[in-house]
Amino acid sequence: xxxxGLTYLGxxxxxxxxxxxxxxLMAFNQSPLYELPxxxxxxxxxxxxxxxxxxxxxxxxxxxxxxxxAIATSIGTLAALGLAxxxxxxxxxxxxxxxxxxxxxWLIIGTAMLIFFFWTGVGRGLHAILLGHVALSxxxxxxxxGARLATHGPELEEAATSLGARPAQAFFRVTVPLLAPGxxxxxxxxxxxSFDQFIISYFLAAPGTSTLPVEIFTAIRKGFxxxxxxxxxxxxxxxxxxxxxxxxxxxxxxxR
Amino acid sequence: xxTISVTSVSKSYGAFRALDDVSIEFRDGEFFGLxxxxxxxxxxxxRAIAGFVTPDRGRIAFDGEEVDRTPVHKRRIGxxxxxxxxxPHLSVARNLAFGLEVxxxxxxxxxxxxxxxxxxxxxxxxxxxxxxELSGGQQQxxxxxxxxxxxxxxxxxxEPLGALDRKLRQEMQVExxxxxxxxxxxxxxxxxxxxxxxxxxxxIAIINEGRIVQVGSxxxxxxxxxxxxxxxxxxxxxxxxxxxxxxxxVLADGTMIRVSGQCAGLAVxxxxxxRIGRSAGxxxxxxxxxxxxxxxSGASVVYRVAVPVLGETPSLAFVQNSSGELHxxxxxxxxxxxxxxxxxxxx
Numbered sequence: 354x355x356x357x358g359l360t361y362l363g364x365x366x367x368x369x370x371x372x373x374x375x376x377x378l379m380a381f382n383q384s385p386l387y388e389l390p391x392x393x394x395x396x397x398x399x400x401x402x403x404x405x406x407x408x409x410x411x412x413x414x415x416x417x418x419x420x421x422x423a424i425a426t427s428i429g430t431l432a433a434l435g436l437a438x439x440x441x442x443x444x445x446x447x448x449x450x451x452x453x454x455x456x457x458x459w460l461i462i463g464t465a466m467l468i469f470f471f472w473t474g475v476g477r478g479l480h481a482i483l484l485g486h487v488a489l490s491x492x493x494x495x496x497x498x499g500a501r502l503a504t505h506g507p508e509l510e511e512a513a514t515s516l517g518a519r520p521a522q523a524f525f526r527v528t529v530p531l532l533a534p535g536x537x538x539x540x541x542x543x544x545x546x547s548f549d550q551f552i553i554s555y556f557l558a559a560p561g562t563s564t565l566p567v568e569i570f571t572a573i574r575k576g577f578x579x580x581x582x583x584x585x586x587x588x589x590x591x592x593x594x595x596x597x598x599x600x601x602x603x604x605x606x607x608x609r
Numbered sequence: 610x611x612t613i614s615v616t617s618v619s620k621s622y623g624a625f626r627a628l629d630d631v632s633i634e635f636r637d638g639e640f641f642g643l644x645x646x647x648x649x650x651x652x653x654x655x656r657a658i659a660g661f662v663t664p665d666r667g668r669i670a671f672d673g674e675e676v677d678r679t680p681v682h683k684r685r686i687g688x689x690x691x692x693x694x695x696x697p698h699l700s701v702a703r704n705l706a707f708g709l710e711v712x713x714x715x716x717x718x719x720x721x722x723x724x725x726x727x728x729x730x731x732x733x734x735x736x737x738x739x740x741x742e743l744s745g746g747q748q749q750x751x752x753x754x755x756x757x758x759x760x761x762x763x764x765x766x767x768e769p770l771g772a773l774d775r776k777l778r779q780e781m782q783v784e785x786x787x788x789x790x791x792x793x794x795x796x797x798x799x800x801x802x803x804x805x806x807x808x809x810x811x812x813i814a815i816i817n818e819g820r821i822v823q824v825g826s827x828x829x830x831x832x833x834x835x836x837x838x839x840x841x842x843x844x845x846x847x848x849x850x851x852x853x854x855x856x857x858x859v860l861a862d863g864t865m866i867r868v869s870g871q872c873a874g875l876a877v878x879x880x881x882x883x884r885i886g887r888s889a890g891x892x893x894x895x896x897x898x899x900x901x902x903x904x905x906s907g908a909s910v911v912y913r914v915a916v917p918v919l920g921e922t923p924s925l926a927f928v929q930n931s932s933g934e935l936h937x938x939x940x941x942x943x944x945x946x947x948x949x950x951x952x953x954x955x956x
Contacts (some may be wrong), residue, residue, distance in 0.1 A: 505697075511661060512694035514681040515761060516708035523682075530698045535679070 373589060380582035381606025397583040407584055410568035413479060414548055417564060421486035422543035428487075428538055429543075434528070436495070437502040438510075451492045462489070463556040470557065478559040485553045491545035495540055513571025541599060548592075611795045612637045612674050613658060618667030620689050620819075624937045627653040628664065629819035633799055635763075642810035644843065650819040651799045652767060657871060658797065659765050660684050671762055687756030687794075691768040693748050695740035701727075701751050708759035726754040728790060731845035740890040740915035746777045753785070757792060764789070770805065782808055804841050807831065815839050835925055836955045837875060846877040847924045849951075857948070859935030862918045867893050875954050879926035882950040885912055887941050893948040898924060900936045913934065 373434040379387055383394035429506060436448060454462065466485050467477075475481055509531065513523035529536075558567055565588070567583055620628040627650045635641050643651040656662040658669060669676055676684055678930040696704050701725050709719045709763040727733045730750035740748055749769065756764060768771050769785065770778045786809055800806050806813050807827040811956035815822040815830065815838075823830055823839045834840035837848060849866050853874040855866040868876045878894075898916035901923050908931055913923040926944060936942050 473867075506692075507693040508690050509691055509696060511681075512690060512696070512755075513684055513689065513707065513711075515659060515688040516711065517682050517685070517757065518707070518711040519682055522711050526707070527696055531696075 362454050370556055376582050377586045377589065379579060380586040382579070385579050397579040400578070401580045401606035402582045404580055407565070407572070407580060408564055410565045411584060411588075413562065416542045417483050418547040419477065421483050421532060421547045422490060422540050425487045425490040425494050425543040426540040429491050429539060430498050430532065432491075433495045433498035433502055436537060437499060438507055442568075451495055454466055454489065454492045459489075459552040460549075463553040466553060467556045476559075480556050481557040482564065485557050486550060487545040488547040489550065489553065493542045493546060494539040497539040498535045499534060501532055501538075505531060525577075537599060541595075610923035613763055613795065613797070614668075614670050614673075615654070615658070615669075616930050617826070618654070618657060618669065619659065620650075620662060620664050620869040621927070626819045631667070631821055633814060633821055633824065635795055636677065636793055636812075638793050638933035639811040640669065640786065640796045640808035640809060642813045643797060643816060644803060644806040644813055645801065646938055647801060649816045650802075651816045651829065652815070653819075655765050655767055655797060655799045658763070661687050663879040668879055682726075685759070685762045686765055687761035687763070688758065689752045689756050689767065690770045691771050692736060693740075693752040693772075695748055695751055695755070695874060696862075697740055700736065701732065701738050701740065701743070704740065704751060705736075705755050705758050706901045706954070708755065712759070722897065724904070726758045729757070730784075745773050746781060749781060750784075751912075753806065757788075757794070761794070763795040764794045766796065768801070769908060770802075770819045771800075777803075778847075785809065802856055811845075817842070829881075834877065835950060837877070840877040840954055844926075845880050845881065845925055847880060847919075848922075849876045849919065850874055851877075857908055857951075864896065865952060868951045868953050869949050870953040873955070876951050877954050878946050878951050879925040881946050882913075883924070883926040883946045885914070885926045885928055885936060885944055894947075894951060895943050895945045896924070897941065897943055900938050900940050900942055902938055903935055905930075907934065912942075914942060916944070 365542050375432045378391070380397055381393055381395070383392040383396060419423060434446065460592070463485075466481075466488075468482075471483050475484065510523050513527045514520065518526065549566065551570065555565045555570065558564065561570075565584070569585075572578065573580060613884065614733050615631055615635075616632045618628055618631045619626070629650075631650070631654060643654060645651040653662055655689060660676070660679065664677070671684070696707065699707065705723045706719050707742075709722065714722075723736060724733070726891055727736055730751055730753055731745060732754070735743070735747070740751065743751065749772075753769075766785075769782050771880050773781060773916040782805060798809070810827055812825060813827055813830050814824045815837050818893055822842075823835045825833075830839065831843055834843065834846070837846075840846040841848070849858060849860065849865065851860045853872050854865070857865055858872050858874055858876060866876060896916050896918070898914040899916050900912055904911040904913075908930055910928050913924045916924050923945060
């Protein structure tokens, strides 16, 4: 029984990680055609260092993800607070309207944004991508922070004000520390939504400037080079270490 | 310290009138119990005094100074919430420090006061714990110390003992009362537990449907209820209704019930005032009935007695078990009680 369980677990892990592991391994293989025997070489990383297009795209992806997740997390947290702590007409409707953007296919949202940005004069380019990513990740942030807010009622803020705290003091001394795990999780979500985003970035990118997923897609269409394996490996290592660091501060699936 | 006066305060939520023209005065240093069923408006009244609820009409004043436009954080109140509302991310000591820190007290002074108030609630040495590491009773005491440490003008308690089990509850009642006496702070507490209200309060207000039904000392309110609701909400009561005559009322079958006070056709008697026997003595009010049920608990016995003229509801008699004899279900008995204990009430 125990053997069966371990086999099952191993199968799942292999299913999840084998393709990634092979890709990372091939980033260090000398042959561009996945030839064996495996010969360790950093040739593809060296090639990557000289590939301006991929590097620029990578940098674009990082700063767009950082800026858009920062904006979405701030706005989204305030929106979640507003929704949780106030009663107003149309509140239910607003809360309901948070979900369609999550379920509508990105292709459709991307088309809509492209048309809208064209029509309003926002146009295409990194600024448009940034705007699109903020809009995309906002519902995720509101839902994640809102779930965290729902775990405690308004009593804690009330207790703070009863003890003489001004509303701003109650917010920064009580609400923010309590929400911190939710805010961090929401920020990671928003970062991932932006960093992973292909379709919308592809639609909104101006010719010549784009994000990493778009650039990788274009590069593959032109002919695959193991430089892609190299940059993908770097991205994987960075994102996995980020998850590990964050999980030290916040245990997923609830507090404590 | 502080007298709190509430004058003609009303508050509605949509069509629901939570408070309906409530006027009441809480005297300096008294322990005041607001007692009522859920939805009666007692918590709304407490929250209006705290400033969390803005009344639609009326005035609230602390020592004659109107606080209607004063926000909660400037009212200088201490409040203990039903859930305690301890800050889970702060240690016990930091919970206590919170109120002193936000107003900018010097650190040394804060540290000294924290020790003093931890000692007051018998939690010295536990300042470093997180709230979740404490028992329910200890959390309750932290909440109390946190509310008192800032030296508030009034202490507001919202069902403070509601979450504790019975034994702990009784211990905390004694402790709460003791701390209140030592600090001398005007205290208003909300409860739906009649026994708790009687035990703790200097005075009680019974609230129902947003209105104050009766205000008085526990003894006054228990012994002299003004209405059927007051009589039945605070303790048990046997109710008689009939035609009013001089000195009492006449039941449907012609039996006269002598009543103390001016009677309009309704009267009550407390079950512990009723004696039970096979024959009537020289008592003034008697009724015949049949024992339906007896609940024996050693020192005392509770009888439910069917009295035909009083209809469906059985009459209750709480009797000391002095003879050692029980009246078995089905036996015919006579209920007897003093006219002086028969109180006229309003509907």
